Amino acid sequence: MRKLQISRRTVLAGATATAAATVVAFDPVNLGWLTSADAETDGIRVPHLDGELVIDEESRAEAADDYGHIVHRRPIAVLRPGSVRDIATVIRFANAHRLKVAARGQGHSTFGQAQAGGGVVIDSRTLATIHRIGTGHAVVDAGVQWLDLIKATLAGGQTPPVATDYLGLSVGGTLSVGGIGGATSHHGMLVDNVLALEVVTGTGDIVRCSPSIRPDLFNAVLGGLGQFAVIARATVRLIPAASTARVYHLFYPDLAAMTAAQRTALADRRFSYLEGQLTPTETGWTYMLEGVTYYTPPSEPDDEALVADLAPASTEITDMPYFDWLNRIYELVQQLMALRLPGPWINIFLPDEATDAYVTELLDETTPADAGGVVLLYPVPRALIRRPFVRVPDSPVVFLLALLRAVSPPNEAETQRLIAVNRAQYDRAVAVGGTHYPVGAIPLTESDWRAHYGDRWPAFRAAKHQYDPRNVLTPGQAIFG
Ligand SMILES: Cc1cc2nc3c(=O)[nH]c(=O)nc-3n(C[C@H](O)[C@H](O)[C@H](O)COP(=O)(O)OP(=O)(O)OC[C@H]3O[C@@H](n4cnc5c(N)ncnc54)[C@H](O)[C@@H]3O)c2cc1C
Structure with missing residues (x-):
């Protein structure tokens, strides 16, 4: 095994970083890294990597944070892989030394899902x-x-x-x-x-x-x-x-009218894209179906045929380039990220038949501040969601409901209150046959996860035993303790 280059020197993880130096070994007793100065004596040699394993404060702090800014579990190192082989090397090393490993993409989880406290985070931005x-x-x-x-x-x-x-x-x-x-x-x-x-x-x-x-x-x-x-x-x-997106914003006086129009539009797949937005106002909510048709001129969508039987109270129609449509919220998200607001999101799938009653009750108890902005609600056909471990309700049509909460200004008590609200709303969703989309901030126990996977749980557990028998990977989801 050869030496590993890192960007900063620390004697042990957690110590203050000083000048650049070399980490060459892992100290299994103190769960830290030894530099060339220490490693002449003890420690386990760290295998050669094409990329780098860094242990500086800044990198570890970044890996202990995410879009939600709620959970902060600090890893002892961050791998910036230079190859797929590096990922394999570090996972084998972690197996041998009982370390946890989590991959991190853009860190846009909201509840520590990509974190590995005391372990190694793989920062995939270098691959x-x-x-x-x-x-x-x-x-x-x-x-x-x-x-x-x-x-x-x-x-x-x-x-x-x-x-x-x-x-x-x-x-x-x-x-x-x-x-x-x-x-x-x-x-x-x-x-x-x-x-x-x-x-x-x-x-x-x-x-x-x-x-x-x-x-x-x-x-x-x-x-x-x-x-x-x-x-x-x-x-x-x-x-x-297609080159162009024609965007239809159809407004309705109430939730039932909007979801009825969404069901009609879903049934014949008339739009290339179908979502919906509920926006809090001082006096209640506005209800908007968002349908988009992708096309390339000279062919043109038939507005009348698309909209007439959906009977909106009012309609806005806009054309824009396809890419601009897909990328429509990028700048907004960059601005929001700069504010670093806690984001206790809740994302739930509801069976069609339970959706209207569940959402009505939820909107009644949700203030504009608790919503944090627009609430997403839209239907998808169950039959198109085919991967076995993506758990959605057993109903031909399921609705995604997403509250993208942001606590402004940041306030720990408010954040914890909303996490408790999430848990209560999750329980109510489960009681009507709902599941959660696991990107939000809902505190879950192992038994919640067993219930989440239901009859797929034995297969999920068997796959874990087969592919990650030492339970090294992705502790932030808290599925296996
Ligand atoms: C502003 C915003 C908008 C969003 N919009 C949508 C949306 O429209 N639709 C939607 O479905 N979701 C949406 N999400 C949720 C998003 O899809 C998930 O949070 C997603 O996991 C974030 O991707 P990421 O690269 O940031 O992953 P991370 O947060 O870095 O990781 C998420 C999870 O995936 C694991 N992971 C990361 N990389 C790998 C890998 N290479 N191999 C295996 N596991 C890995 C992590 O360990 C972690 O458990 C949105 C999130 C934000 C913040």
Whole structure:
């Protein structure tokens, strides 16, 4: 084993960083790193890496934070991988020394999901190459942001079929949770549009998998919350891109009218994209269906045919370039991030038949401050959500409900109150057949997770035993203790 270069010198993790030097060994007793000065005596030699393992305060503090700014679990080191081999090396090292490992994409989780207290965080931003764009597919590293991939594919007239509302998320981070957006009504989730993966399992094995090669691993990893493997590379599906988005904002006087129109629009898939927004006002809520049709002139959508039977109280129609539409909230999110507001989000899937009653009660008890802005509510067809560990209600149509809360100004008591509200709202959702979309801030026990996976729990647990038997990976989800 050869020496490992790091950017700063510390004697042990947690000590003050001084001048640049070399970390060469791991101290298993104190769970820290030894520099060349110490390591002549004791310690376990750290294997050679193509990238770097850093232990400076700044890097560890960044890895102990995320979009939610609620949970802060400090790792003892951050790996900036220079290769897929580095990920395997560090996972094997972690197995040998009982360390936890979590991959971190863009850190846009809200409740510590990408953190590894006392362990090693793999910062995937250093593995962010778009390797190939072919007809119908692209091969990308997990650290690539969708924004960059979409810019590159659009240059050749192609696009991923589905995009999240915000494009500054990593391929690996979204494929580990699912990835939902307005085009899910046509194409399922991001995880339903993956053709192959290269992963590093919890035992440190580099494995390629696809629907025909190791399909069990492929299906487990997509939406598997980082429990079985770190995604290193993905082959994602592309389709021809239209040039233009025609955006229909249809307003309704109440929730029932809006969800009825959404159900009608979903039934015949008339829009390329279907979402909905509930906006708090001083006196109540506004209810807006958001439908988008992608097209390339000279062909034009038929506005009358698209809107008439949806009977909105008022309508706004706008055209914009397809890319501008996909990237519409990027700048807003950058501005919000600069404020570093605590973000106790709650994201829930509801069965169609329970949606109106559940959401009505939730809106009644939600003040504008508690909502933190626009609430998302939109239906997707259950049949298009195919990965076994993405848990959605057992109903032909399911609604995604997302409260993107932000506590402004930051206030710890308020944040904790809203986390308790999340838990109560989660319990009520489960009672009516709902599930959670695991990107938010809901405190969950192991038994909640068992219930979440329901009849899939034995398969989930078996996959964990097979691919990560020492429970090294992704402790931040708190599924296996
Ligand atoms: C502003 C904003 C808008 C959003 N909009 C949407 C939306 O429209 N639709 C939607 O579905 N979601 C949305 N999300 C949620 C988002 O998809 C998830 O939080 C996603 O996990 C974040 O991606 P990330 O790259 O930041 O992942 P991280 O937060 O870094 O990681 C998330 C989880 O994935 C794991 N992980 C990360 N990389 C890998 C990897 N390479 N292999 C295995 N596991 C890995 C982590 O360990 C962690 O458990 C949004 C979030 C934000 C903050």
